[in-house]
Structures are given as C-alpha cells and as structure tokens.
Amino acid sequence: MSDAPTDTPTDSTTFADLGLSDEVLAALRDVGYETPSPIQAATIPPLLEGRDVVGLAQTGTGKTAAFALPILSRLDLSQKAPQALVLAPTRELALQVCEAFERYAARTAGVHVLPVYGGQGYGVQLSALRRGVHVVVGTPGRIMDHLEKGTLDLSQLRFLVLDEADEMLKMGFADDVETILAETPATKDVALFSATMPPQIRRISKKYLDDPVEISVKTKTQTNASITQRYLLVSYPQKVDALTRILEVENFEGMIVFVRTKQATEVLAERLRARGYSAAAINGDIAQQQRERTVNQLKDGSLDILVATDVAARGLDVERISHVVNFDIPTDHESYVHRIGRTGRAGRTGDAISFVTPRERGLLKAIEKGTKATLQQMQLPSAEDVNSTRLARFDDAITAALADTEKVDFFRDVVAHYVRHHDVAEVDVAAALATVLQGDEPMLIDPAAEPKPVRMDSGGDRADRGDRPGRGERPGRGERERRPRGREGDFATYKIAVGKRHKVEPRQIVGAIANEGGLSRSDFGNISIRPDFSLVELPKELPAGAWDALRSTRISGKLIELQLDRGPGSGGGSSSGRPDRKPRHKG
16 A cells, blocks of 8 residues: 655645546535645545555544545546445435435536435435446445345446545444445545544455545544633533523524534524524525525524534534534534534634533543543523523613614604503503513523532532432433333334344444435344344334335344244344334424
C-alpha cells in the first residue's frame, strides 16, 4: 500500500485545480464550495487517475464529496447499467450520500442516482433499475437481496466505495460486504473509507484493492474556544421539562437540539410545539425538499428550534444558531465536536449544553478527555429564575406595545370609555386585560412544585433512589439496554431462525433488522441467542412494511423467518409464556 503523494495540494488549492469536470465544478459553485477539505484535496486526484484509495477519516471531514466528485467526473452517461456502487452501514447515511451525489450532479444532465435500503418498497427500486441507474447507494443487506433476486447487475461496475467500513463490520456485515465484492468486476476502482483500521479492514484492503494510496486525515477533536460548554445533570424523565426551562431563561436566537434516533426527533419536536415553541424535526427520512425548506425557515427566523439526529445535521451551517443542546449526549467525542460546531461560527460566540443522566457520567468524562475541555456544571433553572424571566418579558412586551402610539391611542379611548361607564380604576382594567391575554395558563410557576435535584453519591450513583437508572433512563455506553414491561412503547418478543450454531452475534441481529426493517437501535430490547434460534424484543406495533421486509431478511446467509414468539412449545420454547396472538402493525 503506497502513501499519499508527496505533492499533496496546499491550503490555497481550489476545486478547479484538482481536475474535476466543468459540470461538477459548476455545481460546486452553485452550492458555494470553493476550497476542498484536506481529505478531498488528497483523495480526488488519485481517484481521477484511476487509483484505488484507502481513506482514514472520521465522519464530518468531507469524505462524501471526496469520492462523489471524481466518480461524477468520470461517469459514462451512455451506459445504463450501474457504474458506481456505494455501500453504507445505515439507511440514514445511504440517503445522505445519495443526496450529496444529486447535489453535485445538478449541472450534469441525465445522471440517475438510486438509494437502496431496507424499509423501502422493492417496486420503486426495481422500476428505477429497469430504467437505468448510474450510481447505486445502498446498505449491504438490501444490495445482497437484489443480487440474489438477479435484479441488480454489477457486471459493468467501474467504481466501488465502502463508506464507514469499520461501522459495517461492527454491525455484522463483513460476510455480506465480501460477497458483494466478489460479485464485482476485477478491473473496478475501489475507495475504502474508515475511521479506524482494524485487522479485518486491513485484510479486505489487501485482498480487494490494487496497490491503494493510503490517505490519513487527522480529525479536529478540540472544541471552538468561542463556545461556552456546560452540562446539566438530569434524570431521563426530567429532560423535556429541563429543556423547557432552559428555553425560557436562555437568550437564544436559533437552536439545534440533538437526539439519538429519528423517532425521537419527531416526538420531541411535537412536545415543544405543544409548549408554544416554533420547532421542527429533521432526520434521515425527511425528503431533501422538505429538509431545505426547514433549514431556510431556521435561517429566516420563522423557525427557532431544530430537533435533529447527527446524520441529518451534517453540513448544516446557519449563523442564527446560538445554542446547541445535546438532549441525548453523544457516545464519542468526535460526534460531540461536530455537534457543537454548529454554533459559534464565523467569529460568533455560542453555547453548548449537554444533558447527562447519572449513568452517562462515563460518556461525559470521555468527551472531556477527548476534547481536552472541561464542561461546567449548570443548575436546573429554578422557578424563581423562570418567573423573573417571564415578568421581564411581559415588561418588554408592554414597552414595545407603547411604542405603537396609533394603536395605544385607540385602546386608550376604549379603556377610558369603560372606566367612565363602569367606575373602575384604570389599573384594574389593565390587570383584567392582562388576565384575558394570559388565558388559563398560569403566568408564574409554583415554587412548591420544584422537581427534586438529581445528585450523585461518591460512587457516582443516584442519591435519589426514587428514580433509579433503569426506570426510563438510557443505558450508558457498553451496557445492554433492558426495557421494563409496561413502559411507553411496549415491546413484544419475536423469534428468528438463527442462533449460536449459525455463529450470530447481537450486533449482527441489530444491524440486519435495523436496516431492513427501518428500525433504530432504540427499538431493540433484550436479545437472547439460543442454540438454534434467537429471541429479540421489538416494538409490539412494527412500522408499516417492516413485517414483510423482516420476513425476507437474512443473517449470515440464512432467512431469519421472523415470527412472534408464542412461548414454550413453539419449536424451541422461550420464557415469555405469552398466549398465541397476531402482531399489530402501524398503518
């Protein structure tokens, strides 16, 4: 494996210096890109020359453009069979990569890009493949399905990209990736991108790449000094109320609230709207047109709060963002740096607040160590703080209203008329009008309703045993999540036809079911692997289409034959003891 060329482009290099096609350069000008990132500057020239490349870079370094731009510059638009295949570990990343290809191909007429992932109907994908597709971006499981059905022709493939290869291996896709690689022509150009280089990635690189150029880009792990970083110790059930109080007392312009799952974006955005805030969700399932509309609303001030996942917020640059809130703390310091980097841009100051449950103290320490920064602990805004803010804003509203003399003169006459005819003091009329304006919602918080503070004893555990971890909190890193029965979003136990003798691991089960069924990691409860089968806790009400998609899902090449577990006597037994019943599906 050869190292990156010694004549690596300098900081003054522009995209126009790298040899990209005129159409691609025009598209880059349209989106405002002029200077390539380090990974782009080092990767694009060898890929344009037809060299294989291994890129060691973290998410957020611009690697999608690093492989998409040279591929688009070299496409043969007269060829209808797929020329480029990009493998991604998750459907969210696949959609993001697909959107990037479409954005960079905007000035190249006739380019067709197709996302292929679990949870999407086969009909759409089959129709597109029959019409002709130049670039396919997909997850390994669904690509394998198409290969087995004979609906995806890779015989004329010229470019193959393995994006976030280490994540694909962690999710149990190693066998699928190698099977797909074996189905592709030997003469293709290959680009492999990975954050780390474990032995298995090194072996794949040596086996399938031809004398690749290895490019390593150091990730920025230190945070911007202009960003004030704080954390709030909070129990999981308190998070929404804590966020509401922070929104009341913090003087913010625009805000991004980060959560771990796409389902959580919708739920939290709805709860914030119910509390009177202008909030919207953004995640990997949202169409590009809607995403752009939402981002523009954030820019022009018609939207104040964006609830987002990491993937959906990548590349987001809005000067109005004054605050970032990690509603769910990220599991690594690189993600933390990328998240809070959405604020404090262009010389402005910013605020980052992270919610930390007692069980997540290890994540907090890891972030501080990785970023070489100390997060200052903040206290939950008190009822007095919130009440003072509400009264101050009420004063400001009165002051602003008094400035509109025309309207004030009109209502002054209305009030004077009422005072003359009802013999009531003007101050009492003003108080009555404020009561009408306020409605039934009390203006001030009752100090007696203050929540109990969350504390840790010397061992770091909850001092308040009335709200122990496990009663609604998320697990810490490395812990297996156990979902108590009866909590919101009840689970059911499902049986799949792969077990220990098939050499499956929990990560393979999670990876395959999540991608093919359109589920997230938070949709999984306990996983019990038996000799010939496994039991998996999933939502009682699976999303529409998930049931059929999962019935045809394979793990280690074997159909999982998903079925609801019916307790002892169902062909292997379980401990659930549930009566026979049919699954329910969301419409």
